[in-house]
Amino acid sequence: MRTAVKKVLRTLESGDKSALQAVYVSASSALDRAARKGLIHKNKAARLKSRLSAKIKAAA
Numbered sequence: 001m002r003t004a005v006k007k008v009l010r011t012l013e014s015g016d017k018s019a020l021q022a023v024y025v026s027a028s029s030a031l032d033r034a035a036r037k038g039l040i041h042k043n044k045a046a047r048l049k050s051r052l053s054a055k056i057k058a059a060a
Contacts, residue, residue, distance in 0.1 A: 001039065004030040008052050012059055024056060 004027035011023045028049050035045035 001030045001034045005048060005052065009055075012055060015059075017060070020056060024052060027052065 004023075008020070008023050008027045011020050031040070031045040031048055034040050035042040
Protein backbone atom coordinates (compact mmCIF):
# COMPACT_ATOMS: atom_id res chain seq x y z
CA MET A 1 0.00 0.00 0.00
CA ARG A 2 2.70 2.52 0.95
CA THR A 3 4.77 1.37 -2.00
CA ALA A 4 1.87 2.09 -4.35
CA VAL A 5 1.48 5.61 -2.94
CA LYS A 6 5.22 6.24 -3.26
CA LYS A 7 5.13 4.99 -6.84
CA VAL A 8 2.47 7.59 -7.69
CA LEU A 9 4.59 10.33 -6.13
CA ARG A 10 7.72 9.18 -8.01
CA THR A 11 5.81 9.05 -11.30
CA LEU A 12 4.44 12.51 -10.60
CA GLU A 13 7.96 13.87 -10.02
CA SER A 14 9.26 12.25 -13.19
CA GLY A 15 6.54 13.97 -15.22
CA ASP A 16 5.38 10.82 -17.04
CA LYS A 17 1.73 11.77 -17.48
CA SER A 18 0.87 8.75 -19.63
CA ALA A 19 1.78 6.28 -16.87
CA LEU A 20 0.41 8.44 -14.08
CA GLN A 21 -3.23 7.47 -14.56
CA ALA A 22 -2.49 3.73 -14.49
CA VAL A 23 -0.28 4.07 -11.42
CA TYR A 24 -2.93 6.13 -9.62
CA VAL A 25 -5.64 3.57 -10.35
CA SER A 26 -3.39 0.84 -8.99
CA ALA A 27 -2.64 2.82 -5.82
CA SER A 28 -6.30 3.65 -5.34
CA SER A 29 -7.18 -0.02 -5.59
CA ALA A 30 -4.46 -0.93 -3.09
CA LEU A 31 -5.74 1.67 -0.62
CA ASP A 32 -9.31 0.42 -0.98
CA ARG A 33 -8.15 -3.16 -0.47
CA ALA A 34 -6.20 -2.19 2.66
CA ALA A 35 -9.23 -0.39 4.08
CA ARG A 36 -11.51 -3.32 3.31
CA LYS A 37 -9.16 -5.73 5.11
CA GLY A 38 -8.88 -3.43 8.12
CA LEU A 39 -5.24 -2.40 7.70
CA ILE A 40 -6.19 1.27 7.60
CA HIS A 41 -9.39 3.15 8.34
CA LYS A 42 -11.65 3.82 5.35
CA ASN A 43 -11.43 7.57 5.96
CA LYS A 44 -7.64 7.43 5.83
CA ALA A 45 -7.82 5.62 2.50
CA ALA A 46 -10.21 8.25 1.18
CA ARG A 47 -7.97 11.06 2.47
CA LEU A 48 -4.86 9.61 0.82
CA LYS A 49 -6.67 9.09 -2.49
CA SER A 50 -7.98 12.65 -2.35
CA ARG A 51 -4.53 14.10 -1.67
CA LEU A 52 -2.97 12.09 -4.49
CA SER A 53 -5.72 13.16 -6.86
CA ALA A 54 -5.24 16.81 -5.91
CA LYS A 55 -1.49 16.58 -6.56
CA ILE A 56 -2.12 14.99 -9.95
CA LYS A 57 -4.61 17.70 -10.93
CA ALA A 58 -2.25 20.44 -9.78
CA ALA A 59 0.55 19.02 -11.92
CA ALA A 60 -1.63 18.77 -15.03
